[in-house]
Amino acid sequence: MTKEKTYRILTINPGSTSTKIAVFEDEKELFGETLRHSAEELGQYESLADQETFRRNLVLEALEEHGVTIGSIHAVCCRGGLLRPIPSGTYQINKAMVDDCRDGVLGNHASNLGALIGDQLQKETGTPAFVVDPPSVDELSVSARYSGHPLIRRTSLFHALNQKAVARRYALEIGSKYEELNLVVCHMGGGVSVGAHVQGRVVDTENAFGGEGPFTPGRAGSMPVNEIIWLCFSGKYTQDEILDMMTKEGGMYAYAGTTSVQEVQRRAKDGEKEMQDLLEAFCYQVAKEIGGMASALEGKVDQIILTGGIAYSETVTEELRRRIGWIAPVTVYPGEDEMLSLAQGALRVVRGEEVAKEYRV
Secondary structure, three states, rough: OOOOOOOOOEEEEEEEOOEEEEEEEEEEEEEEEEEEEOOHHHHHOOOOOHHHHHHHHHHHHHHOOOOHHHHHEEEEEEEEEEEEEEEOEEEEOOOHHHHHHOOOOOOHHHHHHHHHHHHHHHHHHHHOOEOOOOOOEOOOOHHHHEEEEOOOOOOOOOHHHHHHHHHHHHHOOOOOOOHHHHEEEEEEEEOOOEEEEOOOEEEEEOOOOOOOOOOOOOOOOOOOOOHHHHOOOOOOHHHHHHHHHHHHOOOOHHHOOOOOOHHHHHHHHOHHHHHHHHHHHHHHHHHHHHHHHHHHHHOOEEEEEEEHHHHHOHHHHHHHHHHHHOOOEEEEEEOOOOHHHHHHHHHHHHHOOOEEOOOOO
């Protein structure tokens, strides 16, 4: 019997102060490593894009240390950056994508470096490079795009990679297909996003990076509009200060002085009433968002999936089960296995199960 071909995939996930890499043989991880970067190392570069060569060389050095040659890699798959709205899928990195990531069309984020690194590896080695389900995946229904004012249009910016991956994982485990199920998927980590998945499409979700949804460890989430307007025009804060207040110093940090959910739980367990109330409020807001997405599915929910780092907390997941278990059964996949999700996206293409999409402006 002919042995099926195996594929070796290099995955790259740039973060603000680190670059995570892993090499997979099919879906088996051969090794994974986090390459950390000091403030001094990164401080010598004027722009985020200028870090590309530095980070790429570190990736190649790490491969060499593990005895892996770049020539043995069948595909490179990088975390997608803040791209223009696109359908879900695996995209081969091209010039249009690289230009948008370099220019920061939707913002400058470390994940934008993924396309830049992948593009250079692709050019130098001929190995195809991809991104999978970047945060800008946008499959919203017409109704979900209405904001309440024509000058403001709702957009989708969420944890697409992990939401799609756990949805496919659940479908595989029950012997079904993602495209046959109606799911509500809730990612809870540094950010929180909840998606209404209808037969393979996320027809409603938040712009989780732009202020919508429940509060998170560091983000304020949806806020009363009038209060925000008054704050902006109070003369007490600059635009940057208010943005930090909403996106970095809001949520649990604003109330508890920490973004650590474990710390909030410990203090709640030690009897701090404020921390007990804060945890309950977090679960309350997440449950309301899940309920809203269930209504977007007209109540026809096959399963609710809880995922992300906060899903490791039994305190949180059990409270959410209590609040939302009446809607549909609940499955918990704690953590976010981004590297495996990237590898699986590339594998679907190199195996011929899926055709790589073209990113267009």
